[in-house]
Amino acid sequence: MTPTVFEVFAEEDYEFLNITRGGVYGNQITSRTPLKGIFKLRSSSSTGNNIETRQSTSTLHAHPEDYKCWDYSELVGHGICKDGIYYQISEVTEGKNFDNGLVEHLTFTLERADYV
Numbered sequence: 205m206t207p208t209v210f211e212v213f214a215e216e217d218y219e220f221l222n223i224t225r226g227g228v229y230g231n232q233i234t235s236r237t238p239l240k241g242i243f244k245l246r247s248s249s250s251t252g253n254n255i256e257t258r259q260s261t262s263t264l265h266a267h268p269e270d271y272k273c274w275d276y277s278e279l280v281g282h283g284i285c286k287d288g289i290y291y292q293i294s295e296v297t298e299g300k301n302f303d304n305g306l307v308e309h310l311t312f313t314l315e316r317a318d319y320v
Contacts, residue, residue, distance in 0.1 A: 206301070206302075206303065208301075208308045208309070209242060209265050209299065209308065209309050210242065210265070210267070210308075210309065213242045213265075214242070215240040215241060215242055216240065216241065216242070216243050216286070217238060217239075217240055218238075218239060218240070218241055218243060218264065218284055218285065218286045219236045219237060219238055219239070219284065219285040219286075220236070220237040220239055220270070220282070220283075220284060221233045221235075221236055221282060221283035221284060221285055221290070221319065222234045222235040222236075222237075222282060223281060223282045223283050223292075223319065225281055230319075231317075231319050232319065233283070233319050236285070237270075239266065239267070239270050240267075241264050241265055241266040241267065242264065242265040242309075243262070243263075243264050243286050244262060244263045244264075244265075245262050246261045246262050246263070261313060261314075261315075262291060262313075262314040263311055263312060263313055263314060264284055264286075264291075264311070264312040264314060265299070265309045265310070265311055266309065266310045266311075266312060267309065267310075268298075268307045268308070268309065268310050271310060276296045276298065276310065277296065279293050279296050279310075279312070280293055280294065280295065280296060281293065283317060283319060284312065284314055289316070290316070290317045290318065290319055291314035291315060291316060291317055292314065292315050292316075292317035293312045293313070293314060294313050294314065294315045295312070295313035296310055296311070296312055296313075297310070297311045297313075298310060298311075299311055
């Protein structure tokens with residue numbers, strides 16, 4: 205049987221951030237949940253029209269059982285804190301086992317974020 209991503213790569217600690225969006229004070233962290241997953245840092249900057257912008261396409265492979273109470277589409281807009289850096293979840297995809305069709309991991313695409 206093919207090993208899962210969690211059997212191949214080392215897991216790291218991170219915090220899932222439940223975010224309340226658009227309040228008077230901006231996007232606020234309402235709760236934090238410590239979890240483990242596989243974090244892949246990707247960052248760069250680009251310049252166009254004399255403006256430099258920071259880009260991040262970091263990803264996190266998360267255990268689906270940690271999010272069993274969520275509709276996965278509802279995770280978009282919530283956050284992750286890894287090593288003191290905050291990220292917003294911009295996309296969620298399911299990683300399925302091709303042999304049995306079960307969801308083995310969730311992949312979160314992350315963008316850098318600032319929260320209150």
